[in-house]
Amino acid sequence: MDYKNSGVDIEAGYRSVELMKKYVKETAREEVYGGLGGFAGAFSLGKIKNMEEPVLLSGTDGCGTKVKIAFLMDRHDTIGIDCVAMCVNDIACAGGEPLFFLDYIACGKNYPEKIASIVKGVSEGCIQSGAALVGGETAEHPGLMPEDEYDLAGFAVGVVDKKDLITGADIVEGDALIGIASSGVHSNGFSLVRKVFDMTRESLDTYYDVLGTTLGETLLTPTRIYVKALRSVKEAGIQIKGCSHITGGGFYENIPRMLPDGVKAVVRRDSYEVPAIFKLLAEKGNIAEEMMYNTYNMGIGMVLAVDAADADRTISALEAAGEQAYIVGSITAGEKGVSLC
Secondary structure, X not given: OOOHHHOOOHHHHHHHHXXXXXXXXXXXXXXXXXXXXXXXXXXXXXXXXXXXXXXXXXXXXXXXXXXXXXHHHOOOOXXXXXXXXXXXXXXXXXXXXXXXXXXXXXXXXXXXXXXXXXXXXXXXXXXXXXXXXXXXXXXXXXXXXXXXXXXXXXXXXXXXXXXXXXXXXXXXXXXXXXXXXXXXXXXXXXXXXXXXXXXXXXXXXXXXXXXXXXXXXXXXXXXXXXXXXXXXXXHOOOOOOEEEEOOOOHHHHHHHHHOOOOEEXXXXXXXXXXXXXXXXXXXXXXXXXXXXXXXXXXXXEEEEEEOHHHHHHHHHHHHHOXXXXXXXXXXXXXXXXXXXX
């Protein structure tokens, strides 16, 4: 009897590490010490000495049951982008710059090529956000998970000068709300998605005219990463007073998280076109509109609060960074919350 007979293949683990090294290397920043394979990822904090009062930020998350879509389509090179996005977008919401990222892959059986494909996506997410992939873990769990399944989670660390923290404290009545377009469903609400649509390869390969592609391709579209977009707004000299990453809980849970007491957000439904995938979800699943806005991003992945006088400049800065953005509403006096009109 040996470890391999019990279900854990150490040699496959070595092979996975070798295959992923090239992807990890692509994310390297000059602050990274050493390479993949050490017991800890080393990252120099020398550059933050120039900050008046550096504050470390952290975020951890996973992709939820979106991984089920990856299993069914046997496509694993984008789910890592989702994992990175869910962490670094939260750091960006606080005004921070992501510095480094670590991933954790739990699998029923280590298939090296599949693990490398997952890490390829993680690497791409890190490149998009400017974070270094400094380490991670791949753990085989025979008997705990089916051999062909895995779960993916991540952890990111960032930094911001305290004076640049986005806290929402300065939001006042009359401020404008800017919505940045999402790339689709992102990584939330997939338990409901999987109830609405048949989760078979045939169903996922079905082409929908309203989507312009197959259902599976639409659902696997990775979460958009907004780090560089928010940086472009800051570099334009615009103060972002508040920022909400629209994840699980949709508009109703996430937008109020950036608000101080005494004000509420008013969002106009007709301020942008809701993407077809959300209309299809609501129609096929007979899902009430309020529940849709309470579960999904509905085409808006991030909401910013800025001075009304800066609204047009904010849109221009975001568009220059390659984003679609809209003035979606405003701040009014009232009990903290959000209303859609």
